[in-house]
Amino acid sequence: AQKITQTQPGMFVQEKEAVTLDCTYDTSDPSYGLFWYKQPSSGEMIFLIYQGSYDQQNATEGRYSLNFQKARKSANLVISASQLGDSAMYFCAMRGPPGANSKLTFGKGITLSVRP
């Protein structure tokens, strides 16, 4: 079974500073994908970044990067140069090998508030 753990309480960051949102995962599959989604107060789910279990390099996408530590089973999202529009809930999710449904397993999310 797959499990995603996001335990940080609400996070606060000053505008223009960097912030790290923690995610740990558990799976017995050697092949998997890790995703981060952003959910602003308007409610939509926005895909941010992907990391594959066999990827040698950490994924980056603009101001987003993923600090992937496979041995520790962690996939932390780093947001550089925070902006007010980054205030949202952030979800870490995992997708296993192409199986019966290849569903996304989500963590419970972390709320990020960016202060001006």
Added chain:
Amino acid sequence: DAGITQSPRHKVTETGTPVTLRCHQTENHRYMYWYRQDPGHGLRLIHYSYGVKDTDKGEVSDGYSVSRSKTEDFLLTLESATSSQTSVYFCAISESRQQNQPQHFGDGTRLSIL
């Protein structure tokens, strides 16, 4: 943005009534999913579809049924709504089952059952 439309966007109904939520996509993706989002639980899979008329259960499927008669439409039905089904419902689509493929989500339907 992925072409995913959920309808209705908001609905209030009474316990015991049937409710149908619709997800319509213009991406011609094979895989479609219904999730529900509740505080403290993240998103949980209700049902999914891997093709026309091909559907299966997710982890919280009790009280829900689905149908997919066309590639573009995936319907979620609450046969007899209960207050525990008050939630935000998201439809998602995916081009393939590969683990590197993100799922793209609709804007959600906020359902309140009184």
